Amino acid sequence: MSVRLKSVSKEYRNIKALDNVNLEISKGEFFVILGPSGSGKTTLLRVIAGLEEITQGNVFIDDDEVTKLPPSRRKVAMVFQNYALYPHKSVLENLLMPVEGEMKRDEASKLAKHLSTLLGIQEYLTSYPSELSGGQQQRVALARALMKNPKVFLMDEPLSNLDAIQRVSARKLIKDIQRQNQITTIYVTHDQVEAMALADRVAIMNKGKIVQLGTPEEIYSKVEDEFVASFFGNPPMSIINGRILDIQGQIGVRAEDVELGQGELRGRITDVEFWGDRYLVYVSLGEEEVRAFHPVRLNVGEEIKLRFRKFSGPWKS
């Protein structure tokens, strides 16, 4: 199913949580919404789910307008950041609830067991949510949403409570299930790596607006404004005053585009972080600071020559 938002705005008293959002998500697409805290990501998902009345605009699922339809009639499944599990029901009962009356019980139990095994929670089927860790509860919520084989899957930071290893495997599982079943998925995160790993396309939000939209590769290589530059990528671009290159305005440079050891610029190393396969080096250029990837450890305090292989901008600011 496709999802379309036309000029959608949502105001809470004096806050514009969504400001004239236009969006078209295709059937089977994995669409990620990335943005800082408070940018409107959750509100956008809740609007699509029908949990939030909008101030202005229209919402369509396939070609049907659903703006005024209640959540139960929208055929979407949502996984919330805070799980929303039934506390007085066991994990298995939580998993069976969404398909009650729609699927035979033994068939549903089989599916519940299969999904719990995939998500590594099979040994907790008889436990209650309060007996589980945050990460385990999150995986139950994920399994529960998958029970219904939804046509549209809305996920709000569904992996935020998993540890680094679980995150990588759960991420792969979500992507596999999504791909196999061609589920249109809208996934909210503020994790750069997750966004780049999962998305067919990413929308970057700031202050209720979509500020850039494209494939992760497009956004990574063609940054359209300073906010996206300061936000997208791991690490994001270093934003510096173009003056040091005789350019007017702010420019952004990726750590992999800063070459250390040669060039016309001179800086001082202020910090070095070990990143596994390389080092992230912080270099001060007077009032500016840039981050650079480098293959070997360098010494803090050392002076170094540098140059930018490429940069983005200058942007009007």
Ligand SMILES: Nc1ncnc2c1ncn2[C@@H]1O[C@H](COP(=O)(O)OP(=O)(O)OP(=O)(O)O)[C@@H](O)[C@H]1O
């Ligand atoms: N029920 C509400 N009443 C009033 N203001 C709200 C309500 N829900 C959200 N807001 C405001 O709307 C804006 C967008 O909130 P939203 O939860 O969509 O952001 P978010 O990007 O999901 O943030 P986070 O990453 O922190 O979850 C924020 O300024 C928030 O304070």
